[in-house]
Amino acid sequence: MRTDDGMELKDILADWRDYDDAAFRLGIFLGVFPPDQRFNLVKKMFWVDGYPLGDMLVDLLDRMAQAGVLLKDEDDARYKWNPAPIDLS
Template sequence: MELKDVLADWRDYDDAAFRLGIFLGVFPPDQKFNWVKPMFWQDGYPVGDMLVDILDRMAEAGVLLKDEEDVRYKWNPAPIDLS
């Protein structure tokens, strides 16, 4: 499954970061979200910060859409402007 399929619908930032982590191999495919959820909600977890930072950078590049109010992400269905 491609990341664009995983993030096809709006996902809260922690769930989107978790799914990105699975996609990148940071977490095993059978990892339970509840076991790693604190790393997205508490300070001091560099891996959680890194994954959310990647989501933000993907949104800045136009790959993802970001809903600032609800802090959630989804794949941008529009083609990226490479100009």
């Protein structure tokens, strides 16, 4: 999947990103937020429990990490694309 500017998710998450930034960028990639959405207007949904959309996006990051698509730095709550191929066996 590509965004209008041609970037793939693996490019967007190529470097370590804090969980809230990674979730926000995933939301933009999926079309949940418009491409010109400013993070400071939605950051509360990632920092406060009880926002289903924020919880869902972070949960999706966690699931992608469990599947080996992303790497997760537990200490700093960061994510990035796993450059190694996924073991499908």
